[in-house]
Amino acid sequence: MKHGPNIATVSALAGDPARANILTALIGGQALTANELALEAGVTAPTASGHLARLLDGGLVAVAKQGRHRYYRLANPDIAAALESLMTIAELTDRPRTRLGPKDPALRRARVCYDHLAGELGVALFARLCDTNAIALSGGDIRVTPSGEAQFFRVGIDVGALRQAKRPICRSCLDWSERTPHLAGSLGTALLNHIFAAGWATRLPGTRIVRFTPAGERAFASWPAAVGPIEMAERASAA
Incomplete structure (x- = not known):
C-alpha cells in the first residue's frame, strides 16, 4: 500500500x-x-x-x-517554487533551446519568481546574505540571524512583523537558470519590494524581467551592508 x-x-x-x-x-x-x-x-x-x-x-x-x-x-508561492524546480530539471534534460534574443539574457540576469528576485542577481543576493551572516543555513532550514535582523531593520524591513504572518520568513527556491538557490518567503518579497521602492530597478511591463539601472545595480551589489556589534547593541536597546 x-x-x-x-x-x-x-x-x-x-x-x-x-x-x-x-x-x-x-x-x-x-x-x-x-x-x-x-x-x-x-x-x-x-x-x-x-x-x-x-x-x-x-x-x-x-x-x-x-x-x-x-x-x-x-x-500559492509553494506552487511557484515547485514550477521553478521543474524548470531547472527541464533545463538539465531538454535539448538546448535557441536563444530568442535580448529578452532571454535579461530574464536570466534578473527576474521575478512569483514575488521575489530570481536569476543571477537573485542568486547573488542569497549568497551575499549568507556571506554577511544575515541569514544562516542549518540543514534544510534558513533563519534570520540577530545581525541580519539589524541589517534588515536599518533598511526598513521589520523581521519581527514578518514573523507574525503565517508565511515562512525564509525559504530557498532553486533557480532554474542558475541551478542554485535564491531567497523566497516573506523576506524575499520584502527585499524585492525594497529594490523597487528605492528606484534601483523596475519590472518590464508584461514580462518577468527586472531591469536595474546602472546606479541601482551598484547600490544593490553592496546591499544590505553588514551590521557591526555596536549597531546591533543600539538596535537591541531601541527595541
Whole structure:
C-alpha cells in the first residue's frame, strides 16, 4: 500500500503542454485573464477555459472576479517554487533551446519568481546574505540571524512583523537558470519590494524581467551592508 500525497494527479495536471504554459505564464505573480492565458498557451479561449477549470479543481490556480473579468493566478508561492524546480530539471534534460534574443539574457540576469528576485542577481543576493551572516543555513532550514535582523531593520524591513504572518520568513527556491538557490518567503518579497521602492530597478511591463539601472545595480551589489556589534547593541536597546 502506498502512503503520502499522490503526486500523479498534480503531475498530470502540470504535464499537459498547454497547462504547463499556463502555469509558467503565472509564475511571475501577475493575475491574467483566460484570454491572455489562451495566447500564452497557444490554444483557443474555450480550450484554455477547460484547462483552467481543471487547474482550479486541482488547487494549482486561484481566480478572482473583478468587473466583467476573471483573473487567474497561482494558488500559492509553494506552487511557484515547485514550477521553478521543474524548470531547472527541464533545463538539465531538454535539448538546448535557441536563444530568442535580448529578452532571454535579461530574464536570466534578473527576474521575478512569483514575488521575489530570481536569476543571477537573485542568486547573488542569497549568497551575499549568507556571506554577511544575515541569514544562516542549518540543514534544510534558513533563519534570520540577530545581525541580519539589524541589517534588515536599518533598511526598513521589520523581521519581527514578518514573523507574525503565517508565511515562512525564509525559504530557498532553486533557480532554474542558475541551478542554485535564491531567497523566497516573506523576506524575499520584502527585499524585492525594497529594490523597487528605492528606484534601483523596475519590472518590464508584461514580462518577468527586472531591469536595474546602472546606479541601482551598484547600490544593490553592496546591499544590505553588514551590521557591526555596536549597531546591533543600539538596535537591541531601541527595541
